[in-house]
Amino acid sequence: MAVAVLNQRDYLIASIQSDLSDTEVLQLRDDLAERVGTLRARGLIIDVAALDVIDSFVARALRSIAVTARLRGAETVVVGIRPDVAIALVQFDLNLEPIRAALDVDEALEVLDRMALKDGARDV
């Protein structure tokens, strides 16, 4: 499968390298949900910059990854959505609210750090 998954600090970074078939998308979803638990990740970054098109199936899968990961204790940030892809995504009648987004991996790390800080402050 053309997805590289890296482990960085408390975070998982999944970088999608090429278009995925529907089966591969589902496989990725299960795989990420599994790994978030075993690695005790607090954040999940999915890089979709290589995707020219995000159809409603992939969009739904991204949302379900985000919801699943949250239940397993990790916040999801999708990075690298292109302008035309963003316009297409909002035309689907799909609630994308669970999906957080950032411009690139740097930004996403910052977003996750900030959220961890807030959570930490609340816990103490």
Next chain:
Amino acid sequence: METEPVTVQPPAVADTNPPLLHQLAEHLRQNRTDLREEWARRITNAQLLSAMTPEEIFSEVTAVYDNYVDALETGSVETLQAYARDLSERIIARGVETHEVLGIVLLLRDVLARSLFVNYQDDADLLSQILDAYEPAANRIAVTVGVSFVDERERVIRDQQESIRELSTPVLQVRERLLILPIIGVLDSARAREMTEQLLDAIRANRAKVVVIDITGVATVDVTVANHLVQTVEAARLMGASAIITGLSSKIAQTLVDLGVDLSMMKTVGDLQGGLEEADRVLGYRMPEDADDAAPVT
């Protein structure tokens, strides 16, 4: 028979009418001065072309008259068409209306027809033949001039729409990572889409985190426009930027509530100033007056 550039006329007419049309054009040339003055006088009496001075009217009248007679004779309306376009370009800016242009052409048609009646009143057959030749040619000229004028006006309108569209969607960077998008005028689907594209490109180019969309200049908001705004905000979020809407007038807010548009996803602030302050807060700048409760976010 002479070889004439009969381009547009159907063959049947071309075969029978050129000699008559020649004769007719000859007659109109001989009486040029009188007919032209008569025409100019009737234009003034009918209070057409009120935006132009009598001198201007007279000089245009002369040019149109000559072109008109030529077009009658040759049956080729191309010169007249070019002239009509050129004339339209000049007079549209002066506020000349379509009915005035059609009015003056029909007046000329009437003036010339009357002169023909007077000239050929002794020979009913010839008059009838002359009119048979004159009517279709004159009608075609009237249509040509009218269409040229309307075409020209539509071209001007299209150009203006184009420039309004280009002018009215600037994306401005206020400070690092903060963009402003002031929207002015009517927001239709095409413009909303273009605006969203520009905004998203700018977000990527400037690595913006916050976008303030100011709709003070939008007169009315309906369901369609509201949905466009919701989509724009959502698309910006997918690019990693949060959007703040400012400048919702009380009337528009009322309309949105009445329409039942769900704007709960959108962050709205009353005016642009408030929007910029809110943006600073999101970006983590500390505001002097509320330093106590606005803790730095990072």
